[in-house]
Amino acid sequence: MTRIFPRPLTAAFAATAALSLAACAYNETLGRNQFLIVDDAALTQQSDAAWAEALRTQPTSRDAAANERVRRVGGRIVQAAGLTNRSWDYAVFVSNSPNAFVLPSGKIGVTTGLLGLVRNDDQLAAVLGHEVGHVVARHAAERYSTTALSSVAISGVQSVAGDYAKAAGAIGGLGAQLGVLLPFSRNHELEADRLGVDYMQRAGYRPSESIALWRIMAGQRQGSTPEFASTHPSDASRIAALEQYIASQGWS
Template sequence: MKRLGILSTAVLLFLAGCGTVPLTGRQQLLLVSDQDVLSSSLTQYKEYMQEATRSTSTTQSAMVTRVGKKLAAATETYLRQNGLSSEISNFAWEFNLVKNDEVNAFCMPGGKIVVYEGLMKLVSSDDELAVVLGHEIAHAVAKHSNERISQQLLAQYGAQLLSKGLENKSTAIQTVAGQVYGIGTQYGVVLPFSRKHETEADYMGLVLMTIAGYNPDKAVTFWQKMAANGQGSVPEFMSTHPSDSRRISDIQKALPEIKAKY
């Protein structure tokens, strides 16, 4: 009977914690509230920005802000037009360029976007920057952080401890979120999500940049430049990211549909 009760609780939590990713329709596990995730991410973001040094390049900083705002507006337009207006309140957009030679960028849950100066060395146009920022914003829109936290909580507590563990989930989130966000330890250009999340963010990012009026074809040339820069040199089976060749191939396959639809 005890085992049956635990199993029933687990099933109910799974059912209650199911979500759907915008644009792709994929079902996902979301065991923690948006508010918990946003609160935790905001804390880590503020700590990061206190230690980071903002870029002194007014031109590049303006570029990050310009492209970021345009993508944010396109994102909110999509959400509003598809019955997801309530999701807009989860975002308080902010755009920063910081001094760091790494080729990197990230968007925290809640729309806090940071770009490293190292990335800008590979960016030659607003379209190319939109490839990266669209991808990062997609992670936030798809709630990939929430999903990873949920997956890690599930693994951490195990099936028999699930109901008890989630009673104290706010404290657990503080512990697990640090591993999920991983600011400063990212591989390549994005946070260390799974390959499934990366591929999904690529697709969603292409859609968002297309809605915003940017040229999605630039995604192919940008990732080719990234590959030439050695960002994808780790074998795919050892990485949380798809290989450069896989990523470029998937993007090329998705482009005709996206351009026709959006």
């Protein structure tokens, strides 16, 4: 049976489809197509502003040895990733939570909690390799683009939903989050893990220590979120993927 959609909804679907096709690009590093409607350069200003805000509002460590360690290991990873053509900045933030983050403009933050958790430079390289992997893979631009497209599609549904607009928005948002955005983010994490291991190996670090790192991380977690509703893979999924990839490369 043929279904006839209201014109505004049809137009919204058409615009979304056209935008999707126009913005697809093949990423050789990842071996797949990416949907990109924003260039990484467009995110640089926002990234720099976020970095400045973090430095202004969050306490940073003055431990010279800790800062030098992050810069040294990070420098080797950046060189292995072929990203020495941009300026990189590193900071150690004072926090008991073991964490790290990267910004597209070449900024990496590591917490004192993470430095206290890793047992050697190889494990620190696993973390920094993962973060640099996000930059090489253009995950920030892809995440931004996917979120923007989902917003466009949901807005189109809401415009013709009448009295059910709010309900349609809520259901549509949840569906987009669980069906597209979160799983896609998990895929990003696994891709960054794989790229990070590549950079570890090129930089002279032991890829197997990435597995040891995630086993440590799994052991210190207080609780867990079901994988289907999490932006990160479960520790078991992540470890299994790393073990399979490292074995396939014949690394140790």
